[in-house]
Amino acid sequence: MTRLALEGVACLRGGRLLFEGLDLALAPGEAALVSGPNGVGKSSLIRIAAGLLSPAAGKIEVEGEIALMAEAPALDPELPLGNALGFWAGLDGRRGAVPDALAAVGLADIARVPVRMLSTGQRRRAALARVVASGAPIWLLDEPANGLDVASVALLEGLIAGHRAAGGIALVATHLPIALPDAREVAL
Numbered sequence: 001m002t003r004l005a006l007e008g009v010a011c012l013r014g015g016r017l018l019f020e021g022l023d024l025a026l027a028p029g030e031a032a033l034v035s036g037p038n039g040v041g042k043s044s045l046i047r048i049a050a051g052l053l054s055p056a057a058g059k060i061e062v063e064g065e066i067a068l069m070a071e072a073p074a075l076d077p078e079l080p081l082g083n084a085l086g087f088w089a090g091l092d093g094r095r096g097a098v099p100d101a102l103a104a105v106g107l108a109d110i111a112r113v114p115v116r117m118l119s120t121g122q123r124r125r126a127a128l129a130r131v132v133a134s135g136a137p138i139w140l141l142d143e144p145a146n147g148l149d150v151a152s153v154a155l156l157e158g159l160i161a162g163h164r165a166a167g168g169i170a171l172v173a174t175h176l177p178i179a180l181p182d183a184r185e186v187a188l
């Protein structure tokens with residue numbers, strides 16, 4: 001069963017203890033909202049959950065595939081958007097999921113436009129499309145609302161709600177308000 005659990009996790013960066021004793025367990029359909037001011041360690045927590053950063057203490061248990069949305073969209077700037085997304089989806093054998101993912105984030109019309117021509121908000125939505133297309137049950141979203149207009153934030157909220165309704169898990173770090181009904185609050 002899909003699961004993401006952190007037990008007694010501590011984060012040390014550059015010799016500074018950012019947080020410690022963090023416990024969080026998420027089951028299918030559950031979400032957590034990580035909030036706190038700049039530099040408190042929200043991105044570090046996401047990276048720890050993704051397995052990209054080792055915790056100074058504690059342990060992480062992950063059951064299920066992870067999709068990470070970090071600051072950089074990691075999409076080839078020279079490729080048309082649909083192909084850039086297709087590269088990643090193809091690695092998971094899910095190239096066919098790209099059109100629906102593009103439609104889900106409202107970018108179906110610009111599938112042929114090179115990634116470098118996308119606006120800031122479109123680029124964020126493209127990164128979100130990458131997560132959607134992955135089909136991964138565990139979403140780790142680092143500041144997904146950055147650069148999004150009001151309508152796009154609503155779209156993001158709807159996508160997360162749909163993901164949870166389908167049994168997915170979401171861990172979301174944000175300094176902007178995002179409505180996640182019944183989400184666990186993690187204040188760093």
Ligand SMILES: Nc1ncnc2c1ncn2[C@@H]1O[C@H](COP(=O)(O)OP(=O)(O)OP(=O)(O)O)[C@@H](O)[C@H]1O
Nearest residue numbers: 013014018036037038039040041042043044045175
């Ligand atoms: N590679 C590193 N080496 C040392 N310190 C680092 C490193 N990366 C980040 N830090 C420090 O760790 C702290 C937490 O960074 P992090 O990016 O996790 O914060 P954040 O809460 O996501 O901040 P923001 O809201 O500004 O994105 C910051 O003080 C940062 O300077």
